[in-house]
Amino acid sequence: MSQEPQSPSRQGRPSMTASMRSSSFLREHQQYRPPSKPENHYGIDTVVEDLQATSVSPPREISPFKGIPSAENPPRIVDGQSHELSHPNCTPLPGASTNRLIATLFYKSTNPRVSNAIPSPQRNPSPKGSGQSPSLRAADSDLPPTMAPTSKLDDFPLEPPATEPEPLDHLYGANVSPMCIASFLHLMSTFPLPAGSTDLHSSHRCLKIDQSHQEHHPTVVELTLSPAPASDYLPLKDLRKHELIYRFEREWNVDVALRADTLWRRYPRLVVFDMDSTLITQEVIDLLAATIKDPPDLAARVADITHRAMMGELEFDSAFRERVKLLAGLPGTLFNELRPVLDVTNGVRPLIKALKRLGVKTAVLSGGFLPLTSWLAGELGIDYAHANEVVIDEQTGKLTGEVKGRIVGKERKRELLIEIAEKEGIALEQVVAVGDGANDLLMMEAAGLGVAWNAKPMVQMEASSRLNGDSLLDLLHLFGFTEEEVRQLSA
Template structure:
């Protein structure tokens, strides 16, 4: 099955980074300007696009930027940089069109947007050095909505700071394009373990809110859930508060909920493709085990971990209490490490996907962490974020083109 087209989200869905969290190239340049040969980035560039739409000239100099052909491939650059400079790190950026549909009315990532992204990278170089970037569209060569760009940056601007840089966020806001940055090495395309949150990630509901609906306490439970997912209150305390409100709910509620649960569009295809690549898959949920096991079976996952509600001795009602280990943020991170160890998989060959504050720790220790349609504060803290109506888009971040995805499905 071919992936469905990406559906643009509403304007303004991408979070705006607070000023006090920004990284700025001037902070690096202030310490590095005395290095011999350092030259500040050129300013007041005037850009002209030639008739073929592929070559862009900076008119104040003889520098030319040529956008590679559509068939070019984003191959890893040497660690020393293609220009031979020492201390450079090979990175890859995956650009997704549609985070702010109003910002790019023509409906795809244009050559000019690609050029401006490369120019943005150039301006972050201290000492200044023209970047040597390669790009390829992943879904369509004529009107791409997903493009990957391989490039190198000096080590003095590390990956964490680059992800938080105000210029990157400014580019995203201007063009309506989300940027996912990661190291461009062999393990980027060859991961072996994927772990997922369940509620509002693999499925579109928050299960505890659905249970609360049975007893008319949905609004109260939902407010506690929202505060917990935003990191405003401790997850364990909030879980106990919400579970206490479920006392007296029929124990059969989980069977009644199964027809109501909506699996996130693209999640089945994503899991099927990963299984065909030999991945181990797990759901690590702050929800409840009966439905986590249901999702495990529906998606063909290998592991399911979640919280267990106590049932009354006669088996008829929930008591509002929990038994066993609570699956909070620390537990999720521990389970990721445990599953990886059991299967002989190094952490840099893992990735984690979630939407809440209790997913951040597992996203931080995984080789790649993705906040998928996440709460705003989680998107600010996560290693990367992706807002999409189609979960299969995660495969693009792994470097798989539309054609390659079709082969896996």
């Protein structure tokens, strides 16, 4: 009987030897490959080394790389080589025009990607009557409150969204990491380029670093892409809302601001702000309602109307009149008493100071009350202030529940923005509008740049840019200012 051949003895555990490794982390781990690039393209140093053992026909001497020219190795011109200082991201070729896209990545270090709106499908929701507070139960969900249409599962129009993948910043660094940049460039390379363009060029620079961390990781990075994706296939307005961009933001816990690289991007001349939940952290009408103890549920009723109006579920004008009627009987002097209670948003004071040093005009267009808006504008040094004027009974000195003149709603805010720009002789391309509610969308659309600041879901999706941080001073990074320049302007 023939015996079966014995299997060869098991070899040791496979491992990479030094000769099998390259200097490329990305290439070894297969995380990212540039499109349409040869696999053996490592860089100029590797190319020069490989040429040493290459036969050239006709034979010619190949000088090794000498580094910086010196007296012993002076620079010399070699036929067939071309050294250029121009680059597609620097200046276009004669007869061509600039077609660059600026992408600013803001890492949300103070806003970690956890869900606190809809219970996660992967976790069991807290049973009713468990005694857990709503805020604790909210932490068991995978969507932030600004990205879901409601905070109540029963009111959700469809089934809860599927759980998203593990945040990649947990794996590759809680910052705008090199892997984050590589992933973004790979994403942008999937969009079609304009006709005649064959390659996507990019450059980037760090605008802000994490000062609290010893390694000083970047938290705001600006990328310049040339050319921009084909506008006839995907206009910039639609590119900002693209599903892949949204998914990238969720995976890497960043906000991506996309802007065309124009002259006006770097030189704004008018910045217009909303007041409630933008310049200040509160809603003034809620503060007023909280002072009324009879009936006891008035503050909750006013807050509910405010929330629905900011979400875009109610028309702002009618909602505002309804809330003011609930305030009838309050003393007119209450506005003065609320001044010390106002909490100015972090970064607002140095931001206004920086804008003034740049010669930029500022305005606050509020759907709130003129007495408080005018006072706050004077305190911050804002040039223009417009808000609603409530009627005060001359005999009793109390609010009548009526509003004088037109409501400063979404249409009026847009009109005021255009009026101020025309008065100052400023083109709308050089106007920036910042707000958080649905009544700010029209003025954002009229401005050259609309910025949603910690905004409601619909505003986040419709605004041309969004910031979800802890300091409004980050607005200056959208203009291309570095952290050092921001400190100089706000000092």
